[in-house]
Every structure is written in C-alpha cells, then in structure tokens.
Amino acid sequence: MQYEAVIGLEVHAQLLTESKIFCSCSTQFGSEPNTQVCPVCLGMPGVLPVLNKKAVEYTIKTGLAMNCKITPYSRFARKNYFYPDLPKGYQISQYELPLCEDGFLEINVDGEKRKIRIKRIHLEEDAGKNIHDASGYSFVDFNRTGVPLMEIVSEPDIRSPKEASLYMKKLRTILRYLGVCDGNLEQGSLRCDANVSIRPVGSKEFGVKTEIKNINSFRFVEKALEYEIKRQIKLIERGEKIIQETRLWDAVTGTTQSMRSKEEAHDYRYFPEPDLVPVSVSEEWIEKIKTEMPELPDSKIERLMKNYGLPLYDAEILTEEKALSEWFEEAVRFGGKPKEVANWIMVELLRILNEEGKEITESSLKPQQLVELLELVEKGTINRNTAKEVFEEVYKTGKSATVIVQEKGLTQISDDSILMEAIKEVIAKNPKEVERFKQGEEKLIGFFVGQVMKITKGKANPKMVNELVLKALKE
Numbered sequence: 323m324q325y326e327a328v329i330g331l332e333v334h335a336q337l338l339t340e341s342k343i344f345c346s347c348s349t350q351f352g353s354e355p356n357t358q359v360c361p362v363c364l365g366m367p368g369v370l371p372v373l374n375k376k377a378v379e380y381t382i383k384t385g386l387a388m389n390c391k392i393t394p395y396s397r398f399a400r401k402n403y404f405y406p407d408l409p410k411g412y413q414i415s416q417y418e419l420p421l422c423e424d425g426f427l428e429i430n431v432d433g434e435k436r437k438i439r440i441k442r443i444h445l446e447e448d449a450g451k452n453i454h455d456a457s458g459y460s461f462v463d464f465n466r467t468g469v470p471l472m473e474i475v476s477e478p479d480i481r482s483p484k485e486a487s488l489y490m491k492k493l494r495t496i497l498r499y500l501g502v503c504d505g506n507l508e509q510g511s512l513r514c515d516a517n518v519s520i521r522p523v524g525s526k527e528f529g530v531k532t533e534i535k536n537i538n539s540f541r542f543v544e545k546a547l548e549y550e551i552k553r554q555i556k557l558i559e560r561g562e563k564i565i566q567e568t569r570l571w572d573a574v575t576g577t578t579q580s581m582r583s584k585e586e587a588h589d590y591r592y593f594p595e596p597d598l599v600p601v602s603v604s605e606e607w608i609e610k611i612k613t614e615m616p617e618l619p620d621s622k623i624e625r626l627m628k629n630y631g632l633p634l635y636d637a638e639i640l641t642e643e644k645a646l647s648e649w650f651e652e653a654v655r656f657g658g659k660p661k662e663v664a665n666w667i668m669v670e671l672l673r674i675l676n677e678e679g680k681e682i683t684e685s686s687l688k689p690q691q692l693v694e695l696l697e698l699v700e701k702g703t704i705n706r707n708t709a710k711e712v713f714e715e716v717y718k719t720g721k722s723a724t725v726i727v728q729e730k731g732l733t734q735i736s737d738d739s740i741l742m743e744a745i746k747e748v749i750a751k752n753p754k755e756v757e758r759f760k761q762g763e764e765k766l767i768g769f770f771v772g773q774v775m776k777i778t779k780g781k782a783n784p785k786m787v788n789e790l791v792l793k794a795l796k797e
C-alpha cells in the first residue's frame with residue numbers, strides 16, 4: 323500500500339509593534355524578566371484592554387499579501403484555560419470571526435508551482451514564559467504576556483515534509499518583506515505547529531491527524547514530519563489506529579512524544595470578549611494599506627527575470643531577503659552587469675556572510691565596491707582568480723579594489739614578452755608532455771596553461787596564455 327501525507331500548518335508570528343496588543347508596555351525582546359509589565363498585561367482585576375491599531379494594520383497587511391479576504395467585522399473572544407504563564411486565566415484571541423480568511427500562498431516545488439490555501443489569519447495575545455530552573459524552582463517571566471501574535475492557519479493542502487518547510491520559508495520571507503515580524507525562529511518570534519495525517523494514495527478522505535508542537539527550525543519541520551509520517555504508517559500497517567493527540571517534537575532524540583490526547587484536550591469555553599468592541603475595518607482603510615504594500619517576492623522574482631534576464635534560480639535566491647534584492651539592484655544601478663553581479667553575490671558574498679553568521683544588512687561590502695572590482699576584471703586589469711582574492715580583501719579591509727590591486731601588485735600580466743618567457747620555461751621543463759601534445763594529445767594544453775599560471779603566481783592573462791602556448795607548441 324502506498325500512503326500520502328496530508329499536512330496543515332498553524333504558524334504563530336509575533337508582530338513587530340513597539341507596544342503590546344492591549345497595553346502600552348514595550349515588546350522589546352531580551353530585557354530583564356518582568357520589567358515590561360503593567361496591571362493590564364498582568365491581568366489585575368478591573369483593568370480594561372485597549373486594542374493596538376498597528377497590530378490590526380499588520381494583520382490586514384499580512385492578509386492582503388496572502389490573498390485573503392479582509393473581514394469588515396471581526397471580534398475578539400476569550401479562550402479560557404489555566405496556566406501559570408497566563409495571569410488572567412484566559413487568552414484574548416479571535417475565534418468565529420477572524421480578521422482574514424480564505425487566502426493562499428504559492429510555493430515552488432522543484433520548478434512546479436503549488437497553491438497552499440490559507441484558512442484564516444487571526445490576532446491574539448502571547449502568553450508569558452515559564453522558566454524551569456535547575457534549582458527545582460520554576461519562574462514566570464511576564465514580559466512576553468500580551469505581545470501581539472498573529473496565527474496563520476493553512477488548509478490541509480501540504481503533501482510532504484519538504485513542501486511544509488518551503489511553505490514556512492515562503493511565509494517567513496513575506497512577513498519580513500512586510501516588516502510585520504522579524505521571523506526569528508530561535509527567539510520564538512515565529513513558531514509552528516504541524517498537523518499531519520496519512521491516507522492511501524488516491525483516497526479522498528482524511529485520516530485522523532496528530533498535531534506536533536515545539537518546532538523551531540525549518541529543518542525540524544521536515545524531520546518531525548518525516549518521523550511522524552513513518553510512525554503513523556507503521557501503526558496502520560500493524561492494524562492499529564491513530565489517535566488524535568498533541569505530540570511534542572524532541573530534537574535530541576529526533577522523535578515525537580505524546581503530550582495529550584483528544585480526551586485530555588482543553589474545553590476552552592470560548593465566548594465573545596465583553597471588554598472589547600468588535601473591530602470594523604473600512605474599505606478606505608484597506609485601500610490605504612494597499613498603497614503602502616511593498617513589492618512582494620513573487621512579483622519581484624518575475625521582474626528580476628524580465629528586466630535583467632536572470633534565471634529563475636538566481637531570482638529566487640536574490641529575493642529570499644528584501645535587503646538582498648535591494649543590494650543586487652543597487653549594484654546594477656552602479657553599472658554592474660546583472661548576471662555577473664548575481665553570480666558574485668550568490669557564490670562569494672553569501673558564502674562569506676554565511677561563514678560570519680551575518681545578514682546582508684550587516685555586510686561590510688557595499689554594492690559600489692563590488693562593481694568597481696568587476697570593472698577591473700572587465701578591463702583585464704586582474705583575472706578572475708585574482709578577483710576572488712581581492713574580493714576577500716575588499717570585504718575585510720573596506721579598501722577599494724583598485725587600491726588593493728596596486729598595493730599587492732596583483733595586476734594581470736598581459737605583456738607578450740613576459741608571458742612568452744614563462745611559456746618557454748614551461749616547455750623546456752616538460753619535454754615529455756610536449757612530445758605527447760605533438761602526438762595529438764591536445765587536451766594537454768590545460769596542463770601547460772596551469773604551469774604558466776603557477777610561475778606567474780596566478781597573475782597571467784589566461785586567455786593570452788592559452789593562445790601563446792598553442793602558438794609556441796605548434797612551432
């Protein structure tokens with residue numbers, strides 16, 4: 323029997339508002355515990371929440387970017403449960419009337435476009451954080467209590483762990499383009515619960531799902547789902563049943579463990595939040611937000627391909643981060659050849675940034691500096707290999723490529739007589755290879771060129787060396 327997976331993701335994204343959702347406390351991450359709290363977010367009796375307009379705006383923005391309908395009338399609800407990090411005893415969330423509904427997001431799976439529908443996007447408040455200390459005591463930090471949280475729920479349209487991580491990456495990219503969430507998985511600004519079931523290939527019905535919590539990286543989304551799919555298939559093949567339950571991903575063992583079954587699930591006793599008026603969103607407001615939308619990754623990919631003749635692969639990499647695509651376009655404005663610039667970004671710049679664990683916004687190399695380097699290659703002042711060395715130097719020292727080439731004497735040797743001298747030396751030293759070449763082993767040309775490059779410390783003009791070596795050998 324062949325099985326297919328059915329997956330739906332619930333992603334929580336902390337919004338980048340300065341203040342919390344129902345009070346004016348700061349949302350700054352990493353402050354001393356319990357320094358960003360007030361009677362409202364501590365859930366003192368008698369206090370009243372006031373909705374943060376920016377949080378609503380950010381959610382609408384996200385909804386528009388994900389092709390959702392923005393509901394003109396939505397409402398908050400109380401989700402009741404007791405937990406130490408939830409001082410009110412209930413979370414204010416949205417239930418039957420969310421802000422955004424019925425959208426979709428496109429992912430590119432091995433060159434094929436797939437639409438993943440979005441069921442709803444709603445707004446809620448985050449809970450605090452329990453800290454279990456080695457001393458055996460537990461502590462609660464309420465700084466996170468009331469940070470605006472957006473929940474993005476997909477339809478069960480995802481069919482593989484790979485698609486799930488592509489979906490999550492795409493979602494993160496869009497949120498970062500919009501500037502509504504920093505997408506930092508390690509700090510928990512973006513969190514994901516994955517729902518998964520299996521069914522025989524060809525079947526239309528859904529199987530019983532399990533929900534995996536505690537996933538905080540793209541790699542773990544894939545790993546957790548792969549594990550869970552295998553586990554479910556094994557159970558079914560043994561004739562057992564899947565039980566609907568919540569499971570926790572354990573990164574150390576690479577497994578999922580049961581946390582609670584459906585029977586133990588909370589009854590949240592949802593009811594409309596009496597302390598907040600319903601949210602009404604006018605057409606004018608939506609129109610205004612539309613005018614403030616940035617160019618999104620999908621249309622940017624198309625534009626980069628159309629305007630600069632880039633292949634899809636390049637365009638996708640360059641648009642993963644908005645700042646990276648801007649860096650690219652700035653280099654092109656300074657006169658860089660688009661494909662050249664793209665190659666240098668993808669091969670050299672991203673490698674160096676990756677090694678240093680830096681983002682493009684922290685790059686010490688500026689677009690103009692790369693263009694200057696590329697011009698030196700174009701003019702024949704340095705060859706490509708030398709250019710890589712100079713690139714590193716420019717990156718590290720901030721000096722211009724021209725200055726580095728002068729200081730280090732890296733100028734390409736394009737002088738016939740100097741090159742001929744080196745070539746004669748190589749020919750004299752390698753009589754056997756010369757003989758073989760003359761017998762018709764023409765691929766040996768590469769060997770001779772390599773030897774000449776070695777003698778000239780990589781500075782020779784490779785094109786000229788090639789021509790001159792051929793000429794010398796045929797004489």
Ligand code: ADP
Binds near residue numbers: 328331518
């Ligand atoms: P629940 O009421 O259990 O929270 P929802 O209908 O709200 O279920 O869906 C929660 C998430 O689970 C959504 O992302 C949805 O796409 C996904 N989902 C629903 N049914 C299934 C299923 N049978 N298999 C996999 N995922 C599912």
Ligand code: ZN
Binds near residue numbers: 342363
């Ligand atoms: Zn507060």
Ligand code: MG
């Ligand atoms: Mg649900």
